[in-house]
Every structure is written in C-alpha cells, then in structure tokens.
Amino acid sequence: MSAPAINVPAEQMMELLEELAAFSAPGPGVSRLLYTPEWLQAQRFLQERMAALGMGVRMDGVGNVYGRFPGSQPAAKVILTGSHIDTVLNGGHYDGAYGIAAAVTALHYLIQNFGQPLRTIEAVAFCEEEGSRFPLAYWGSGNVTGLYDGSEAARCADSAGVTIASAMSGCGLACRPEDRGAAAAAGDAGGGTPLREDIGAFVELHIEQGIVLEQAALDIGIVEAIAGQRRYSVKVAGSTNHAGTTPMGLRRDALAGAAEMLLAMEQAAIAAGDPLVATCGKLEAAPGTPNVIPGEVQFTLDIRHSEAEALEHFCSFILDVFAELAAKRGLTLQVTATLATSPAPMDTGLNRQLEHIARRQGRSFRSMVSGAGHDAQLFSPMCPTAMIFVPSRAGISHSSEEYSSPEELAAGLNLLTAVLYELAYKES
Ligand code: GLV
Ligand code: MN
Ligand code: MN
Numbered sequence: 001m002s003a004p005a006i007n008v009p010a011e012q013m014m015e016l017l018e019e020l021a022a023f024s025a026p027g028p029g030v031s032r033l034l035y036t037p038e039w040l041q042a043q044r045f046l047q048e049r050m051a052a053l054g055m056g057v058r059m060d061g062v063g064n065v066y067g068r069f070p071g072s073q074p075a076a077k078v079i080l081t082g083s084h085i086d087t088v089l090n091g092g093h094y095d096g097a098y099g100i101a102a103a104v105t106a107l108h109y110l111i112q113n114f115g116q117p118l119r120t121i122e123a124v125a126f127c128e129e130e131g132s133r134f135p136l137a138y139w140g141s142g143n144v145t146g147l148y149d150g151s152e153a154a155r156c157a158d159s160a161g162v163t164i165a166s167a168m169s170g171c172g173l174a175c176r177p178e179d180r181g182a183a184a185a186a187g188d189a190g191g192g193t194p195l196r197e198d199i200g201a202f203v204e205l206h207i208e209q210g211i212v213l214e215q216a217a218l219d220i221g222i223v224e225a226i227a228g229q230r231r232y233s234v235k236v237a238g239s240t241n242h243a244g245t246t247p248m249g250l251r252r253d254a255l256a257g258a259a260e261m262l263l264a265m266e267q268a269a270i271a272a273g274d275p276l277v278a279t280c281g282k283l284e285a286a287p288g289t290p291n292v293i294p295g296e297v298q299f300t301l302d303i304r305h306s307e308a309e310a311l312e313h314f315c316s317f318i319l320d321v322f323a324e325l326a327a328k329r330g331l332t333l334q335v336t337a338t339l340a341t342s343p344a345p346m347d348t349g350l351n352r353q354l355e356h357i358a359r360r361q362g363r364s365f366r367s368m369v370s371g372a373g374h375d376a377q378l379f380s381p382m383c384p385t386a387m388i389f390v391p392s393r394a395g396i397s398h399s400s401e402e403y404s405s406p407e408e409l410a411a412g413l414n415l416l417t418a419v420l421y422e423l424a425y426k427e428s
Pocket of ligand 2: 084095096129206373374
C-alpha cells in the first residue's frame with residue numbers, strides 16, 4: 001500500500017491545548033499537580049472531549065485516561081500515543097499537554113479519513129510524570145508498565161503529609177497491588193488495573209524543552225535515547241541553637257553543611273562534563289527563622305546522564321563526598337533514593353520510519369538524546385517506542401514562558417499522524 005497524503009489541520013489540537021491550559025491552580029503559568037481539583041477537572045474534560053469524538057473512553061485505577069478506536073483485528077496489540085496531563089508548578093501550556101492534544105487530533109483525523117484501523121489505536125493522558133507533588137515520578141506510565149505496583153500510594157506523601165492513597169481517594173480512585181488483573185470498571189470514576197500487557201508500540205510527541213532544534217533551525221528531533229535519572233531526598237541534621245549566643249566554632253549548622261555539599265556537587269558535575277547534569281531543585285531549612293541556627297535541612301537531588309555507568313559512578317562519588325562533609329561538620333546525613341531510571345534507547349526501526357516520513361513531508365530533522373525524562377522511557381523496554389520533538393522557543397520549558405509556534409506544533413502533529421497510520425493501518 002503506498003503512503004496516503006496526511007495533512008492534518010492543527011486547529012483542533014490548538015483549541016484543545018488552550019482548553020487544557022485553563023485547568024490550572026491560580027498563579028503564573030499552568031499548575032496542574034496530581035490529584036488536585038484542577039487535575040481532576042482536566043481529566044474529566046478530556047474524557048468528555050474524547051467521547052464526543054467517538055472514542056471509547058476510560059480512566060484506570062490511578063487516573064490515566066484513555067480514548068480508543070478499536071481495530072478490526074482485536075487480537076493485535078494496541079498502538080498507543082500520548083503524554084502526561086500533570087505539570088510542574090507554574091509550568092507552560094505545552095509540556096505533556098501537546099502530546100495529548102496531538103494524540104487526540106491525530107486519532108480523530110485517521111478515523112475520519114481512513115476509517116477503522118487494523119490495530120486498535122489509543123490516545124492516553126498519563127496522570128503524572130513530573131514528580132512535582134509527591135516524591136516519585138512517572139506515576140502514570142510507571143503503573144502501566146510495572147515500575148510501580150500501587151503499594152507506593154500508602155507510603156508516599158506530599159510536603160503537607162497527604163499520602164498518594166488519600167489524594168487518590170479524594171478523586172474517587174483506588175489502586176492496590178491486589179487490583180492487578182481486575183477488569184476496568186465503566187463510568188466516570190477510575191477503575192481497574194493500570195498495568196497493560198497489550199501495547200504493541202508507543203509514540204510520544206513532545207516539545208524539545210531545550211535549544212538544540214531552534215539553534216540548528218530544524219523542524220523535528222527524533223529521539224535516539226532518553227537520559228537515565230536518579231532522584232534522592234537528603235536530610236542533614238545538626239543542632240538548632242541561638243544565632244546570637246552560639247560562637248561560629250561551636251555550631252552544627254545543617255544549612256551551612258548542605259550549602260557546602262551542593263557547591264561540591266556543582267563543581268563535580270562541571271568537572272564530569274556534558275551530558276552529566278546534577279540539580280538541587282528544592283530545599284527546606286528548619287525551623288526557618290532569622291535568629292535560629294537551622295538544625296535540619298531537607299533537599300532533593302536530580303542527577304542525569306545518558307550512560308548508565310557514568311550515572312552510577314557520579315552518584316556514588318557525590319554521596320561519598322556528602323558523607324565526608326557531614327562527618328567533618330558533626331552532622332548526620334540520611335539519603336533516600338526516590339527514583340532510578342536507566343537510560344532508555346528508542347526503537348531504531350521506528351526511528352528509521354520517522355526519518356523516512358519526515359523526508360517525505362519535507363521536514364528538516366536530526367536525531368538527538370533527551371536530557372528530559374519522558375513517559376516513553378518506561379515503554380522502551382516493553383515495546384517498540386519512539387519520541388518526536390518540536391522546537392522550544394529559546395529552549396525554555398518548565399516555565400510560563402514555554403512556547404512553540406502553531407506551525408512547529410503542526411509539523412510534529414503531521415509526523416505523528418503519519419507514523420500512527422503506518423503502525424495501525426498497514427499490513428505488517
Ligand atoms: C520531566 O519533565 C523531567 O525531565 O524532569
Ligand atoms: Mn513532559
Ligand atoms: Mn516536564
């Protein structure tokens with residue numbers, strides 16, 4: 001079968017993107033943290049929109065939303081596309097939401113223009129990817145692919161002490177390990193196991209969130225691999241005491257110790273060189289009063305590299321340095337690993353298909369490594385998986401300044417739609 005012309009108008013996707021951006025907590029940009037009222041409203045809105053387009057809709061036990069068009073070969077594995085509905089605090093309109101809006105638009109276009117596919121196609125809005133509220137990330141795709149089994153929900157709490165389980169029950173959701181294998185419940189409330197063993201391929205469309213494509217004036221990035229990532233929660237404890245009466249030489253200042261650790265990490269990361277990156281994105285000092293020496297500090301670490309060995313080496317080196325610095329200052333150190341993902345290669349066969357289509361569509365492209373984490377990395381050990389990037393203005397993301405033009409977004413949408421056609425409609 002020769003390749004049909006794919007020319008998807010972008011208006012439906014752009015409208016959906018704007019509608020999704022309206023579901024936000026007050027403040028700059030878009031804030032849609034997991035299991036908050038605005039998160040639930042966005043997932044409900046998507047379900048309504050998918051149903052209005054004729055999709056079979058469901059929400060699973062952790063709040064992932066699926067819209068499906070069944071194929072004529074029911075035994076064939078599902079072709080899945082989409083991204084995450086949650087955002088960072090004060091994030092932009094495009095991170096995650098673009099992949100969902102494009103997935104819904106692409107599937108609708110395919111059905112309207114080519115009728116029923118051979119293989120079932122589904123659009124997904126994963127409930128969480130960012131790790132912005134709870135001390136874990138990829139809660140949506142992680143439950144789908146078996147990284148999590150649901151038991152984490154009772155153990156993991158946000159900074160206000162609300163556990164995932166309790167936040168879920170506020171949204172009418174429940175996911176326990178014993179739910180594995182349970183059928184999906186119908187209706188608005190979530191139900192059924194999130195675990196999927198029926199996925200034949202996953203394709204995620206996303207903004208680049210970096211400056212590579214813009215600087216090279218290219219339309220498309222085809223992701224070769226996604227960097228591996230470690231996250232830690234670190235607690236440094238010393239002695240709380242009077243800021244005026246405690247001489248400098250007699251203090252056990254947890255914040256000064258944490259500062260020394262973080263500067264040492266920055267120096268070591270610079271020395272290690274690209275593509276190693278190491279970040280402390282959150283730090284809280286207690287008791288947090290001007291005239292009291294901080295007795296306790298908690299902070300997060302996020303460390304990434306595209307090679308597993310280099311990532312492992314840096315993490316063990318820097319945690320040893322932290323231990324030495326803590327001992328030198330008489331502080332205690334407690335490190336909890338909260339996330340470990342391996343570097344994830346994308347499928348080379350799918351990438352060749354994407355290159356071929358991009359050429360046919362007259363798009364300039366390159367292959368690249370993603371430093372940002374994505375739901376696609378969870379699927380890559382399970383099934384052929386690919387990721388498509390479009391340029392981000394000035395490389396800015398995780399910010400209300402995030403922007404990609406409608407033309408750039410439309411180029412990604414058309415590439416996604418064409419590869420979904422090949423995956424779902426062509427005899428293999
Ligand atoms: C997700 O956006 C991440 O890379 O942190
Ligand atoms: Mn994202
Ligand atoms: Mn993000």
